Amino acid sequence: MEIRTLSDGAVWLSPPTAADTDDIIVHCQHPSIGQWTTIPVPYGRSEAESFFADFVGPGWAGRSPTWAIRPAPDGPVIGMIGLTEQDASACEIGFWLGAEQRGRGRMARAVALVCEFGFAADGMGLARISWRAFVGNYASAAAVRRNGFRYEGLARLGVLHRGVRRDEWRAARLYSDPPGPADDAWPAEFSGSRKVARHG
Incomplete structure (x- = not known):
């Protein structure tokens, strides 16, 4: 797919x-x-090299784009966000943000940009973007909740992570869902949560 740079004037994705x-x-x-x-x-240099060789290059060659999140057009990397193709009309979103960059709303902005591109007819034309996170990652949940994602449930011991099974939250946004906050589509525990930011 064609490489695209995205920005809202506050964050830049390239x-x-x-x-x-x-x-x-x-x-x-x-x-x-x-x-x-x-x-x-x-995580060291060989892991970073594998990231470029196995994910970044092949992803853009297919339909699984990865962007670096930057505070300026030519700024340093402060995080990463991407879409992983699930089928011709669906992707899963994933992201991380540097520890010192959290709490400024930057990840929510990045998620908004990626969703806009993902659903756009001149972008990827997706029907669905899904999200998963380990239970307890309230900051990641907040970033997608602010962008129209709707909670779809808890997968008990739904994922194997470093040899240990963990519970997993799942949510998604459809092309027809409005882009604004979807607080009413999430369990009460997420509403107004002041949990310590873990990710995003």
């Missing part, structure tokens, strides 16, 4: 490049990233 390798390694060595995502742990 494909990561080899020049971003050192920044990616630093972020991915923070314990919280490994705790709430499926990146390799420990």
